[in-house]
Amino acid sequence: MTSGTDPTGPRPGDAGVLTRDVSLWQIFQGFLWISVRAWGGGAGTTFVMQQDLVRRGWITPGQFALDWGLSRIVPGINLLAMSVMVGYRLAGTSGALLGITGLMLPASIITVILTVGFVELTQQPIGIAAVKGAVAVTAAMTYALALDNARGVMPRDNPRILIPMLLFTTSCFLAVAVLHLSAAMAIILGGVFGAIFLRPPEAGEKT
Amino acid sequence: MSLVELFLVFLKAVMLSSGGLQALPILLDDLTVQRSVLTYGDFATAVAIGRIAPGPNGLFVISIGYYIAGLVGAIIGAIALSLPPLLAIGLVRAHQRLANRPWVVGMTRGIASASIGLLTALGYNFTVPLIPQPASVAIMLVALAVLIALRADALVVLGGGALVAIGLYFVGVPLA
Numbered sequence: 001m002t003s004g005t006d007p008t009g010p011r012p013g014d015a016g017v018l019t020r021d022v023s024l025w026q027i028f029q030g031f032l033w034i035s036v037r038a039w040g041g042g043a044g045t046t047f048v049m050q051q052d053l054v055r056r057g058w059i060t061p062g063q064f065a066l067d068w069g070l071s072r073i074v075p076g077i078n079l080l081a082m083s084v085m086v087g088y089r090l091a092g093t094s095g096a097l098l099g100i101t102g103l104m105l106p107a108s109i110i111t112v113i114l115t116v117g118f119v120e121l122t123q124q125p126i127g128i129a130a131v132k133g134a135v136a137v138t139a140a141m142t143y144a145l146a147l148d149n150a151r152g153v154m155p156r157d158n159p160r161i162l163i164p165m166l167l168f169t170t171s172c173f174l175a176v177a178v179l180h181l182s183a184a185m186a187i188i189l190g191g192v193f194g195a196i197f198l199r200p201p202e203a204g205e206k207t
Numbered sequence: 208m209s210l211v212e213l214f215l216v217f218l219k220a221v222m223l224s225s226g227g228l229q230a231l232p233i234l235l236d237d238l239t240v241q242r243s244v245l246t247y248g249d250f251a252t253a254v255a256i257g258r259i260a261p262g263p264n265g266l267f268v269i270s271i272g273y274y275i276a277g278l279v280g281a282i283i284g285a286i287a288l289s290l291p292p293l294l295a296i297g298l299v300r301a302h303q304r305l306a307n308r309p310w311v312v313g314m315t316r317g318i319a320s321a322s323i324g325l326l327t328a329l330g331y332n333f334t335v336p337l338i339p340q341p342a343s344v345a346i347m348l349v350a351l352a353v354l355i356a357l358r359a360d361a362l363v364v365l366g367g368g369a370l371v372a373i374g375l376y377f378v379g380v381p382l383a
Binding site: 131149 | 222225256263264269278285290292293298309310311316317318323324327332337343348354355360364369376383
């Protein structure tokens with residue numbers, strides 16, 4: 001699924017787009033479809049987004065991982081920033097606007113409908129049970145996404161890069177999960193760490 | 208509270224947050240503590256709805272808008288949520304210009320590594336409250352296996368988890 005035109009596979013820093021000539025209507029429709037199917041909060045939405053966008057060739061898993069990180073330093077909901085980034089790469093500013101509109105529209109309408117009818121919903125024990133089941137699946141989706149992103153980004157054939165990346169990922173997990181480091185800080189530290197330790201060597205060696 | 212004021216309160220909260228849920232404490236302070244236009248109960252309900260609704264976390268701003276000013280309030284909330292993420296265009300342009308510099312290649316690898324660590328930490332945060340109930344942990348593990356091994360569609364797995372949970376409710380198995 002990560003096969004691009006580059007035989008070594010996509011790496012973060014590639015434009016990360018495998019398709020050309022995606023129409024504005026397709027972008028709008030694509031994000032509309034993600035929005036309708038993306039139940040399960042932010043993690044569920046991230047998972048559906050990655051699955052759909054990669055299947056369409058609109059983004060590589062590596063670029064998705066990078067964008068997801070970059071989107072954390074944009075103010076507001078990071079997945080909306082991601083729809084802007086993906087839409088912009090596919091079709092410029094109009095693509096960005098249609099991407100975010102497509103993602104917002106169905107989810108917003110459903111949110112309003114749920115707000116109106118919420119009291120009835122939570123009085124049903126079956127409804128509560130369904131939500132509990134969905135929460136457990138959401139946890140699984142988050143791990144699956146992390147694994148898929150790692151497969152897309154980490155160069156298995158290059159230990160000089162792979163080992164520090166794995167070490168940083170593990171430290172980042174511990175710092176955020178145990179020490180409650182903020183997400184934005186983790187991303188900034190990742191950028192600094194990478195600029196120093198994960199840069200490709202000067203001409204000659206393939207990275 | 209005027210609609211313009213509501214819009215500005217929303218916009219401020221979204222601009223000062225990264226990730227949907229960070230806007231929550233800012234809005235709670237502005238709307239419930241300082242202006243008293245929303246009760247704690249309404250606030251909690253709005254957040255719960257935001258969690259259940261499809262799409263990214265943070266759409267509770269739309270529910271809050273609805274509680275305060277009906278449909279117009281909801282639309283104001285949606286607009287306030289949509290404007291700040293457009294700043295991401297600048298980020299993409301800057302990245303495209305610099306993409307081939309070695310330090311940028313390294314930086315993007317570092318950011319991607321951090322993202323993967325963050326995702327795993329997020330999964331961990333979801334997992335901790337499930338641990339007291341083995342059935343919840345079992346649903347999570349089966350879902351993980353299905354997602355990884357079968358590359359199953361997200362909505363199918365989510366629906367499956369919900370159906371299994373409903374089944375367990377009828378059998379009397381507790382879930383977290």
